[in-house]
Amino acid sequence: MRALSRLRTRLPRPTIRLKLTLWYGGMFLLAGALLLTLTYVLVRQGFQPAPQKVREIVAQKLNIPLSQLEPSSRGYFQFSQPGLGPPGGLTMGRLIHEIQAEQMQQQLNDLITWSAVALAIMAVVSLGLGWVVAGRLLRPVHELTSLARRLSESTLHERIRLQRPPDELKELGDTFDAMLERLDRSFAGQRQFVANASHELRTPLTIIRTELDVALADPDLPREELEATATAMRDALARSEEVIDGLLVLARSDALTETEAVDLAELVRQSLERYAAEADAAGLGAELALEPSVVEGDRRLLGRMVDNLVENAILHNEQGGWLRVKTAETAEGPTLALSNGGPTVSAADAPRLFERFFRADASRSRRTGGTGLGLSIVLAVAQAHGGSVAAAPLPAGGLEVRVSLPRSGAPATA
Numbered sequence: 001m002r003a004l005s006r007l008r009t010r011l012p013r014p015t016i017r018l019k020l021t022l023w024y025g026g027m028f029l030l031a032g033a034l035l036l037t038l039t040y041v042l043v044r045q046g047f048q049p050a051p052q053k054v055r056e057i058v059a060q061k062l063n064i065p066l067s068q069l070e071p072s073s074r075g076y077f078q079f080s081q082p083g084l085g086p087p088g089g090l091t092m093g094r095l096i097h098e099i100q101a102e103q104m105q106q107q108l109n110d111l112i113t114w115s116a117v118a119l120a121i122m123a124v125v126s127l128g129l130g131w132v133v134a135g136r137l138l139r140p141v142h143e144l145t146s147l148a149r150r151l152s153e154s155t156l157h158e159r160i161r162l163q164r165p166p167d168e169l170k171e172l173g174d175t176f177d178a179m180l181e182r183l184d185r186s187f188a189g190q191r192q193f194v195a196n197a198s199h200e201l202r203t204p205l206t207i208i209r210t211e212l213d214v215a216l217a218d219p220d221l222p223r224e225e226l227e228a229t230a231t232a233m234r235d236a237l238a239r240s241e242e243v244i245d246g247l248l249v250l251a252r253s254d255a256l257t258e259t260e261a262v263d264l265a266e267l268v269r270q271s272l273e274r275y276a277a278e279a280d281a282a283g284l285g286a287e288l289a290l291e292p293s294v295v296e297g298d299r300r301l302l303g304r305m306v307d308n309l310v311e312n313a314i315l316h317n318e319q320g321g322w323l324r325v326k327t328a329e330t331a332e333g334p335t336l337a338l339s340n341g342g343p344t345v346s347a348a349d350a351p352r353l354f355e356r357f358f359r360a361d362a363s364r365s366r367r368t369g370g371t372g373l374g375l376s377i378v379l380a381v382a383q384a385h386g387g388s389v390a391a392a393p394l395p396a397g398g399l400e401v402r403v404s405l406p407r408s409g410a411p412a413t414a
Contacts, residue, residue, distance in 0.1 A: 024129075025126055025127040028126040029119070029123055036112070039111070140170075144173065147176075156187060157184060159177045207235075208237065211233050211236075249304055259297050259298055260297075261295075262299050264294075264295060264336050265292055267299075268325050270303070271306045272288075272310060278314050282321070283320040286325070287322065287323070289327075290325065295333070295385065295387075295405045297385045298385075304381065305382065305403070309401055310325075316343070318342050318397075321340065324337075333404060335404050336402070337402045338400070338401050340399060342398040342399065345399050346393065350392060353375050353399075378403065386406045387404050
């Protein structure tokens with residue numbers, strides 16, 4: 001058994017091309033054998049030697065001239081001279097039957113022999129043609145394999161662009177190209193994300209280090225300046241925590257572990273209570289139209305999504321502005337729409353607001369303390385629940401964000 005196992009490991013692995021060739025040859029041989037069998041049966045059933053041929057064989061067996069055999073009215077042959085007849089007491093009919101059987105067997109043997117020779121020749125030809133055809137059919141697969149071997153993070157821009165009529169292999173090549181396109185975008189987004197995250201974390205860390213250097217350089221630093229240094233460091237740490245917390249939420253939203261029935265209207269009321277002090281400080285007027293809207297999902301993630309929407313509407317509003325929140329149960333499922341006043345947002349920037357660390361106005365966002373992850377988290381949570389998010393700028397300034405989620409109990413689709 002061990003020797004057999006070692007032999008198997010040493011033998012080259014059969015390729016798909018070889019397997020296809022063997023399948024082609026095997027199917028041809030099977031079809032040829034069936035055809036040969038059917039031909040044999042049909043020929044055997046319908047075999048009838050020519051009367052003239054039978055007459056010649058009878059004359060040869062009896063060793064008499066062919067002229068001494070004359071056709072009879074019953075379909076056999078009769079002797080033209082009295083006293084002549086088959087040897088051994090055989091009747092003419094019996095003699096003719098034996099000759100017919102002998103002729104049939106001889107011709108069937110010839111049929112099998114030459115058919116087998118033809119089948120062997122065609123089997124060799126079919127294997128050769130199968131090898132060539134399999135190679136041509138599998139050429140796109142070899143191109144896929146070669147490209148996959150060359151792929152790395154720096155060569156994801158390469159494409160197969162298979163030029164052939166529409167078929168399964170064409171579909172495979174196009175699907176592979178589409179996968180490479182998605183991977184290329186994903187890697188590009190990942191690189192951008194890492195760069196932005198590094199930048200966002202570098203700023204508060206630089207502040208902390210600078211404040212520490214100043215404090216350590218002057219041992220006699222007054223208490224007031226020490227308190228200011230400590231406050232700046234605490235704010236920088238808080239900002240770092242916000243960025244890290246946002247990144248953790250984005251990572252956690254990729255997979256839902258625990259779900260339950262959650263009412264979006266209830267989450268909105270709770271969020272507005274948490275941000276009531278900020279809204280009052282900004283002098284914002286709130287208009288609510290909250291109808292029960294139940295969705296199956298993770299309560300903490302959905303709560304974070306609503307908090308980010310409310311916080312975003314307050315931070316990027318105007319003093320004495322307004323915000324409007326509406327929840328409803330539509331035919332497609334629960335929806336949450338939040339509108340707020342504020343500066344004008346361009347139509348080109350509106351879709352990009354959901355990109356990680358994107359800021360339509362960087363100075364304003366930094367002034368308000370935004371991390372650039374708020375709406376990215378909203379989008380990630382909605383998509384994790386099988387929903388979608390859209391943002392539309394308002395003509396008078398401000399923004400409307402609409403979240404659409406599947407109905408409670410409906411299967412979530414990414």
